[in-house]
Structures are given as C-alpha cells and as structure tokens.
Amino acid sequence: xxxxxxxxxxxxxxxxxxxxxxxxxxxxxxxxxxxxxxxxxxxxxxxxxxxxxxxxxxxxxxxxxxxxxxxxxxxxxxxxxxxxxxxxxxxxxxxxxxxxxxxxxxxxxxxxxxxxxxxxxxxxxxxxxxxxxxxxxxxxxxxxxxxxxxxxxxxxxxxxxxxxxxxxxxxxxxxxxxxxxxxxxxxxxxxxxxxxxxxxxxxxxxxxxxxxxxxxxxxxxxxxxxxxxxxxxxxxxxxxxxxxxxxxxxxxxxxxxxxxxxxxxxxxxxxxxxxxxxxxxxxxxxxxxxxxxxxxxxxxxxxxxxxxxxxxxxxxxxxxxxxxxxxxxxxxxxxxxxxxxxxxxxxxxxxxxxx
Amino acid sequence: xxxxxxxxxxxxxxxxxxxxxxxxxxxxxxxxxxxxxxxxxxxxxxxxxxxxxxxxxxxxxxxxxxxxxxxxxxxxxxxxxxxxxxxxxxxxxxxxxxxxxxxxxxxxxxxxxxxxxxxxxxxxxxxxxxxxxxxxxxxxxxxxxxxxxxxxxxxxxxxxxxxxxxxxxxxxxxxxxxxxxxxxxxxxxxxxxxxxxxxxxxxxxxxxxxxxxxxxxxxxxxxxxxxxxxxxxxxxxxxxxxxxxxxxxxxxxxxxxxxxxxxxxxxxxxxxxxxxxxxxxxxxxxxxxxxxxxxxxxxxxxxxxxxxxxxxxxxx
Numbered sequence: 001x002x003x004x005x006x007x008x009x010x011x012x013x014x015x016x017x018x019x020x021x022x023x024x025x026x027x028x029x030x031x032x033x034x035x036x037x038x039x040x041x042x043x044x045x046x047x048x049x050x051x052x053x054x055x056x057x058x059x060x061x062x063x064x065x066x067x068x069x070x071x072x073x074x075x076x077x078x079x080x081x082x083x084x085x086x087x088x089x090x091x092x093x094x095x096x097x098x099x100x101x102x103x104x105x106x107x108x109x110x111x112x113x114x115x116x117x118x119x120x121x122x123x124x125x126x127x128x129x130x131x132x133x134x135x136x137x138x139x140x141x142x143x144x145x146x147x148x149x150x151x152x153x154x155x156x157x158x159x160x161x162x163x164x165x166x167x168x169x170x171x172x173x174x175x176x177x178x179x180x181x182x183x184x185x186x187x188x189x190x191x192x193x194x195x196x197x198x199x200x201x202x203x204x205x206x207x208x209x210x211x212x213x214x215x216x217x218x219x220x221x222x223x224x225x226x227x228x229x230x231x232x233x234x235x236x237x238x239x240x241x242x243x244x245x246x247x248x249x250x251x252x253x254x255x256x257x258x259x260x261x262x263x264x265x266x267x268x269x270x271x272x273x274x275x276x277x278x279x280x281x282x283x284x285x286x287x288x289x290x291x292x293x294x295x296x297x298x299x300x301x302x303x304x305x306x307x308x309x310x311x312x313x314x315x316x317x318x319x320x321x322x323x324x325x326x327x328x329x330x331x332x333x334x335x336x337x338x339x340x341x342x343x344x345x346x347x348x349x350x351x352x353x354x355x
Numbered sequence: 356x357x358x359x360x361x362x363x364x365x366x367x368x369x370x371x372x373x374x375x376x377x378x379x380x381x382x383x384x385x386x387x388x389x390x391x392x393x394x395x396x397x398x399x400x401x402x403x404x405x406x407x408x409x410x411x412x413x414x415x416x417x418x419x420x421x422x423x424x425x426x427x428x429x430x431x432x433x434x435x436x437x438x439x440x441x442x443x444x445x446x447x448x449x450x451x452x453x454x455x456x457x458x459x460x461x462x463x464x465x466x467x468x469x470x471x472x473x474x475x476x477x478x479x480x481x482x483x484x485x486x487x488x489x490x491x492x493x494x495x496x497x498x499x500x501x502x503x504x505x506x507x508x509x510x511x512x513x514x515x516x517x518x519x520x521x522x523x524x525x526x527x528x529x530x531x532x533x534x535x536x537x538x539x540x541x542x543x544x545x546x547x548x549x550x551x552x553x554x555x556x557x558x559x560x561x562x563x564x565x566x567x568x569x570x571x572x573x574x575x576x577x578x579x580x581x582x583x584x585x586x587x588x589x590x591x592x593x594x595x596x597x598x599x600x601x602x603x604x605x606x607x608x609x610x611x612x613x614x615x616x617x618x619x620x621x622x623x624x625x626x627x628x629x630x631x632x633x634x635x636x637x638x639x640x641x642x643x644x645x646x647x648x649x650x651x652x653x654x655x656x657x658x659x660x661x662x663x664x665x666x667x668x669x670x671x
Contacts, residue, residue, distance in 0.1 A: 059589075059596040082625050083592050197433070201608055204552030211590040212554060214624055327578075327596065328557075328587035 047308055050315040054088045055080065057319060059327045082215050090210055090218035091318050091332075092311040094273045095283055097224040099310025100303060101269040102284020103291075104231055105156075107242035107299065108262045109163060111174035112292065115284030116156075116270045119178030122281075123185040124155025125267075125274040126206045130189055134196055141275070145220060149271035155185055156263050208273075208280035208333030210318055217276070224272035228307065231265045235300040238262060242297065280333055282340025283310050289347055313339075393510035396474060396492035396503075403489065405516050406469035410452050412484075416472045416493045417443075418653020419508050422524055425515040429466055431455050436644030438655050456480075463487050470514065475650065495652050497563055497582075501532070501570045504652050524654045531661045536572035538668040543600030543631070544574040549586055550618040551607040555594070556586030566651045567603060571664060591626040601667075602632035605641045639667050 060079045102115035109119070116122050128151030132144040139147075159181050166177060193202040231238070240248045241258050248255045273280065287310045288302070295302045314332065317339055321330035389404040410429035411417045414436070420427055421440060432451035435443055443449050450466065453459030455476035463471070464487060471484050474493035484490050491510060495503040505525050512521025547558040547567050559580030560568040568575045576597055580587055594602070606618035618640060622633075632638050642663060645656035 059592040078625060078629070079592060079595070083590070201552040204554050209554060209588070211588055212621070214591055214626065216624075325581075325587075327593050328581070328589055331588065 043305070043308055043312075047312050047315075050312055050319070051088050051092065054091060054315050054319055055084045057322050058084055083213075086215045086218050087210050087213045087318075088315070090213045090221055090277060091315050093218075093221035093225050094208075094277055094280060095314025096307035096311040097221070097228040097269045098273055098280055098283045098314075099287040099306045100228045100231060101266045102310075103288040103299065103303065103306050104238060104262045105266055105284065106288055107238045108160065108259055108266075109174055109178075110242060110244065111171065112289055113171070113175040113285065114178050115282075115288075116152075116266055117279055117281045118175060118182055118285065119159040120155040120182040120185045121152050121159075121266060121270045122274060122279045123182050123189060125149070125152040125271045126202070126279065127151055127155075127185060127189040127192070128271070129205070129275060130193055130198065130202060133198070133201075134192075141220070145271055145275045148275055149268050152270045152274075153263060153267035155181075156267055160259070160263070206274070206278050206333075207331050208278040208336065209329075209331035210277055211329045211331070213277065220272050220276050224269040227265050227268045227272075231262070232303050232307075234258075234261065235303050239297065239299040242299070278331075278333055280314060280336055282336050282344065283313055286340055286343045286347065287313060290343075293350075391513055393491070393513050394506050395510055396478075396494040396496075400489065400491060402491055402514055403469050404514065406514065408466060408468045408470075410463060410466060410468045410471045410488075412452065412455060412458060412471065412473035412477045413475060413493050414455075415495070415504075415649045415652030415656065416474065416491075416507065416511065418649055418655050419511050419524075420472075420515075422654045423512055423515060423517050423520050425511075425517065429463070429468070432459070436648055438645070438649075438659065458484060460487070472511070475652075493652075495650065497561060497565050500566050500651065504528075504654075504657065507652065508654065528654055528657055528661075531658055531665075532570060535661050535665050535668075538665060539572040539574075542573060542668055542671065544576050545601030545603060545632075546576055546594075546597060546599035547603050547605070548594070549605045549607055550621055553621060554588060555590070555621075556588050557593070557597075558586045562586065563650065564605075564646065571661070573601065573664075591624060595626045595629055598630050598632075600631045600635065600637060602630065602638045603641055604638060605646050606643050607647060635671070637667070637671060639663070 058079070098116070105114050105116055105119065105121075106112050125148045128148035129144065131151075132139060132147055136144070136147075159178055162181060163174060163177055166173060189202065190199065193199045237253060237258055240251055240253055241255065241262070245255045248258065288306050291302045291305045291309055295305055314336070317335040318332045320339070321332050321335040324330060390401045391404040392399050392401050394400075408428045409420075409426070411420065411427045412431055414431065417427065417430060417435075417439065427449065429452040430443055430449045432454050450462065451459070452462050452466070458473075458477060458480050460483070463484070468488040470491060471488050472491045472493055473481055473484055475495060477484070478492070478494050481490050481492055491514070493507045493510075495507070505528075508521050508524055509518075512518050512524075545567070547562075547564045549556050549558065549564075557580055558564045559582065560575050561582045562580070563584070567573050576599055578597070604618050604622065608618075622638070627633050642656075642660060645651065645660050649656040651657050651660055
C-alpha cells in the first residue's frame with residue numbers, strides 16, 4: 001500500500017477543508033497578498049495529494065513501486081490508466097463543475113441556500129433520463145443527455161419563474177420553494193418509474209456513484225468543464241447579477257440574457273453529471289458557502305476556489321466510500337449526503353453565531 | 356331498580372347476540388366443505404381443501420400451480436415472464452389483484468376468495484390479506500431455499516388434492532439438482548453478479564441468490580461477501596481482483612423487461628476481459644425472470660435454470 005501518498009492529504013486537509021479556524025483573519029479585505037499566494041499553493045498541493053491518494057486506492061494491488069519498477073505485469077499500468085485515472089478525473093470534473101453550478105445558482109436566485117439538487121434541476125434532468133430510457137432507449141448518449149439538459153433547463157427556469165412570483169422573499173422562503181418544487185418533480189418521476197417497474201433502476205442511476213467509471217465512460221464530463229470555464233470568464237457579470245436586476249440593468253447589463261446564460265450553464269453541467277455518474281447532493285451548496293465565508297461574494301475571486309474545493313470534497317467523499325467497506329463500495333452520493341448534511345448543519349449554526 | 360332491569364336487559368341482549376354469533380360460526384364451519392392442514396412460512400395452517408376461488412400474489416406459486424395443472428382465479432398485475440401460459444393474459448378470466456407489493460384490496464374483496472397465496476414480496480401485506488381469506492404464506496427463506504420450495508410444492512399440491520403430481524415434480528427437481536451438483540463440483544469458483552442501472556453488485560452464499568452456491572454446488576470465491584438485500588456494490592477492478600472462473604450475470608434491467616444499460620455492453624471492457632471467466636468464455640447471462648422474479652422457487656423456473664447451468668458446465 002502506498003503509505004507515502006496517504007499521509008500528505010491527511011496533514012494538508014484541515015488547512016484547505018476546514019477554513020473555520022482561520023475565518024476571522026481571512027475575511028475579504030483582510031487577506032494580505034503574500035498569504036493569498038500561500039493559500040493558493042497550499043490548496044493546490046492538497047488537491048494534488050487527494051488526487052494521488054485517489055489514484056492509489058482500489059481493489060487491485062497497484063502500488064507506486066510496482067508501477068515504476070516492474071514492467072512484466074502489464075495489468076498494473078492497465079488498471080491505472082483504464083480505471084483509476086478516469087475515475088479520479090471524473091471526480092475532479094464532476095465535483096468542481098457541480099460546485100460552480102451551485103455558485104451560479106445562488107447568484108441567480110440571490111440566495112445562498114439553493115443548489116441544483118435542491119431546486120429541481122437534478123430531478124428534472126433525472127426525469128429526462130427516465131423518459132429517454134423508456135421512449136428512446138436507442139438514441140445516442142449525447143442525444144439523451146441533450147434531452148436531459150433541456151429538461152434541467154426547463155425545471156430550473158420554472159423555479160426562477162415561481163420565485164419571481166413569490167412576494168415575500170425572506171432567506172428561507174427561497175430554498176423552501178426550491179425544495180417543494182424539487183419534491184413535486186421527483187414525485188412525478190417516481191410515479192412514472194413506478195408505473196414502469198423502474199423505481200430501483202431510477203434510484204440506482206440517480207445516486208452519484210463512480211464505481212463503474214472507466215475509460216470511455218466519463219468523457220462527457222469534459223463538456224461540463226468547458227461550460228464551467230465559460231462561466232468563469234463571465235464571473236464579473238454574475239457578481240453583478242447577484243446584486244439584483246435593477247442594479248445590473250443600471251450598470252448596463254442585459255439582465256435577462258445573463259440569467260439565461262447562467263441557467264444554460266447550470267442545466268448543461270447538471271445534465272452531464274447526472275447522465276454520467278448520477279446526482280451528487282450538497283457539493284453545490286456547501287462549497288460555495290464555505291468559500292464565501294472566506295473570500296466573500298465576488299465571483300471572480302471565489303470561482304476558482306469553489307472549483308478546487310468542490311473537486312477536493314468530492315474526491316474525499318469518494319475515498320471514504322471506497323475505504324470503509326473495501327473491497328465493496330458506498331456510492332459517493334450517499335457519503336456526500338452524510339458528510340454534506342453534517343457540514344450544512346455546522347454552516348447554519350456558525351452563521352447564526354456570526355450573525 | 357331501573358338500573359338493574361336495564362342491566363338485565365343488556366345482559367339478555369348480549370346473550371342473544373352470543374347465540375346468533377355461535378350459530379353463524381357453526382354455519383360457516385359447516386359451509387366450508389373441508390379443510391386441510393399444510394406447512395407454510397408461518398408453521399402449520401388450516402386452509403380449505405380444493406378451494407373454489409384462489410388468488411395468487413406470488414409468481415413462483417403461480418409456477419407451481421401451472422406445473423400441477425391447477426387453476427387460479429386471480430393473478431398479480433404485471434407482465435408475466437414467458438414461461439407462463441399465454442392464457443393468463445386474458446384478464447377477464449384471470450383478473451388482476453394488484454402488484455406484488457401493493458395488493459388491490461378492493462378487487463380482492465369483490466372476488467370473495469376462499470384462499471390467497473402470497474409471500475416474499477407481499478410478505479408485509481399478509482396480515483392485511485388475512486382479513487379477506489385464509490392465506491398460504493409461501494415465503495422462501497434464504498437459508499433453506501430448496502427445502503422451502505419443496506414445502507410450497509407439497510402444500511399447494513395438498514390443497515388442490517394433487518399430492519402425487521406434487522411429489523413427481525419434487526422428484527424431477529431433485530434429480531436435476533443432483534446431476535447438476537456432480538458437474539458443478541468439477542468447476543472452479545464462481546461469482547454471482549447483478550447489473551442494475553449500469554451499476555454492479557455481487558452476491559455470495561447466504562444471499563437471495565444462495566441457490567447457486569448451496570443448492571447447485573458451485574464453489575464460491577474464497578473471500579466472503581457480506582449478505583445484504585441489494586448485494587455489495589463493486590467496481591470493475593473488484594471483478595479483476597476477485598478473478599472468478601465463472602461469472603453468472605443477472606441483468607436486472609432485463610428482468611423487468613426494460614431496455615437498460617445492457618449487462619453485456621457494460622461488462623465488455625478491458626478489466627473484465629482480463630478475468631479468467633471472460634478469457635475462458637465462462638460468463639453466463641442468466642435468465643433474469645427465472646432468477647430474479649421467480650427466485651428459482653417454482654419448478655419450471657428451477658428446472659430451466661438448472662438446465663442452463665448444466666449446459667454451460669458441459670461445454671467447459
């Protein structure tokens with residue numbers, strides 16, 4: 001077992017993952033340029049260490065020594081290239097893009113407690129996949145994903161439309177509206193699946209799981225990375241959008257177009273992730289909020305942090321899922337549900353204390 | 356005084372009711388032609404002999420009844436696997452009485468059953484079903500699957516008055532099992548794999564697919580697989596490491612008659628191709644309906660499955 005690779009993340013992790021300790025000093029404006037660079041380097045090293053750890057964990061005996069020394073066992077390199085590398089890449093891509101999608105969602109809804117899996121985006125994409133599985137099983141994966149993305153778009157737009165009609169927009173009404181809407185869409189999908197004896201299949205592929213990711217089964221996630229990068233380029237605009245329609249319009253922005261761009265990004269990312277690995281709850285909720293507590297609301301400043309932390313958290317949860325009952329696995333969606341809800345509670349309690 | 360009078364009247368009325376109830380009970384007992392005591396999941400039950408209206412909420416029980424050449428008057432509301440006779444699709448003759456998990460109580464009430472046969476998937480509903488008629492609980496326990504299949508065949512045969520046919524079915528199954536065990540004993544260890552929604556899970560001895568190992572006699576892999584209802588989720592890497600000589604694949608999406616991520620397509624990758632089972636062409640795609648829906652608990656499903664494995668072992 002690759003013990004050298006195991007140590008560093010454990011040591012680096014608290015610095016990157018639990019920013020609570022450095023919270024007061026690290027608030028926006030208080031960060032000196034020097035410590036900023038240090039933080040960046042530290043986070044990158046931590047992420048790399050997590051990725052290396054992820055590469056080294058698996059059922060087969062692949063240790064770094066065998067990889068460098070012996071060439072007779074071809075299988076070692078095979079496993080690494082065919083299974084471990086794709087899985088790690090998929091985790092990084094899915095985690096970072098879901099986290100960024102969450103950040104955008106929060107800007108568009110102007111509320112910090114929404115994300116694709118709590119406003120109906122994920123449920124709509126899942127419903128789209130289910131419809132494809134029943135009506136057009138022969139279509140190509142890309143066509144199915146396109147349909148799922150359209151459904152995700154419709155679901156998210158519906159959420160924003162409902163939201164715009166809600167008069168009293170207190171902080172808790174917005175996520176509540178989202179949860180209700182998500183529940184309704186999920187109920188529809190469940191009913192539909194029930195009628196076709198597909199409940200178990202639905203639950204199986206809706207729960208985020210990287211266990212069958214191998215080369216050729218994750219590449220769609222690169223598309224979500226591309227879309228996420230586009231969103232990063234428009235980071236400033238989303239910051240302004242987060243300040244509200246009249247403010248954005250005053251600054252000469254086409255608010256409606258911006259909202260639609262954001263919606264498309266969120267929908268495409270969600271559809272890519274749901275289609276390839278299933279839904280990963282909470283990552284889009286926890287990560288942007290933790291990052292916001294440290295670096296503030298400016299999307300340009302926070303978006304890369306969000307992407308890195310999203311990748312890190314997803315890698316970590318998948319590692320937990322692979323390690324606790326090895327050689328069997330717990331799906332990442334389940335682990336994230338547990339870890340995420342714990343982090344969420346901490347977040348709420350802390351928020352109240354800070355005020 | 357009025358109080359005691361009232362009380363006496365009340366007592367008298369109670370007594371009258373008692374007589375009426377007793378008569379009704381006697382009448383009911385006299386009306387039910389005859390009863391027979393058989394074994395089921397709950398122990399021994401008294402059920403009517405040769406009942407007129409039998410409702411079945413278990414596919415394996417339906418298989419037993421069909422093998423015995425007996426009749427039913429109500430079947431579960433689902434697409435029946437091909438091993439069942441075409442005539443069951445006539446829903447006027449064979450009314451649907453709800454799904455295996457959710458019986459249609461209204462329908463059951465209107466059919467006035469003399470006997471309901473249910474088990475496994477309908478187990479949680481059996482107490483409710485007892486309100487309509489005596490229930491034969493044909494649930495099969497994972498720890499003693501074959502014994503319970505024989506128990507169910509005997510019970511149903513006795514109820515229909517077809518004991519000899521039942522014993523004949525049991526004997527033919529016993530012989531098929533014995534032949535298969537001889538062949539299986541010569542084979543290397545195997546693994547039961549289920550694919551569902553593009554995910555993999557494995558099942559070992561003691562699981563719901565225990566029959567493969569304990570009854571059919573295939574050697575399990577040396578490493579133990581924890582028993583859990585939905586198996587243990589694994590990766591392709593696990594299959595490579597476990598490296599079984601035989602891989603028995605159940606495509607659950609196929610079991611429910613849906614186009615899913617077909618198991619064959621899912622497994623056709625470099626890691627699985629490196630396993631002994633794949634290289635020696637010892638990957639067997641099981642009859643999903645027989646293994647999953649009927650759980651090997653009906654004689655026709657059981658014999659068909661034994662035949663498939665027997666053929667596979669003969670070729671190797």
